[in-house]
Amino acid sequence: MSNMRVVFALIAGTLCLGAPISAHHNTATVYDVSKDKEVAFTGTVTKIEWANPHIHIYVDVKDANGRVKNFAIEGGTPNSLYRRGWRKDSVKPGDVVKVAGAAPSRNGMPRVHLGSITTIEGRQLFSGRD
Template sequence: VAALGLLVAAVPVIAHHSFAAEFDANKPVKVTGTVTKVEWKNPHVYFYIDVKEDDGKVTNWGMEMGSPNGLMRQGWTRNSMKVGDVVSVEGSRARDGSAIGNARAVVLASTGQRLFAASSQTTTP
């Protein structure tokens, strides 16, 4: 029983990752697009945006932010960003070069409001 308890307690630690394992602070990214989905849940809030590339192709980017609690301390609410909103995102790109990023800041096009994303990044590029 004790071994099972230790195994269950270790699962969240294994499932969580470090910034450096997935993202490269030396690969800054800035994209603008339309929000297609927002997942407001622990341990991180994720959102997805359709970004129109220079060649006209649309790429759906996945963005990771901090925890819901961390975002609320930065002034966010569940309704700060909604599907259909146009946003500009600054952050760090995935190490593998895929369309995934760790957001540091989000600017809402409708209001110009800049919200910090309670990112897990501990250094700036």
């Protein structure tokens, strides 16, 4: 699937992310939150961790050479996401999702901090960092 390739790219400022917010730590301690470092990619969800203090969505991403790497996408706190209407099955294993506006890890690990996730059909599932 062509859209499964990693498409790390600069993202235009169309996402209103605001200041990085997370419940228990400064996002910048783990992630490079510079606007010009934001990344985007498309992948297949392998696992959801709806757990405190922050949710994690794991996604298999294929690079240009066909190699697959599993990325951890860190999101907001379950309580704040729940209050905003999201549920732990809002995205499921097997879903193909587009991730945009994500902050890459500073230590080079395959981790990003969520900007937004959109299904392949165009339904936005999560947005914002909180």
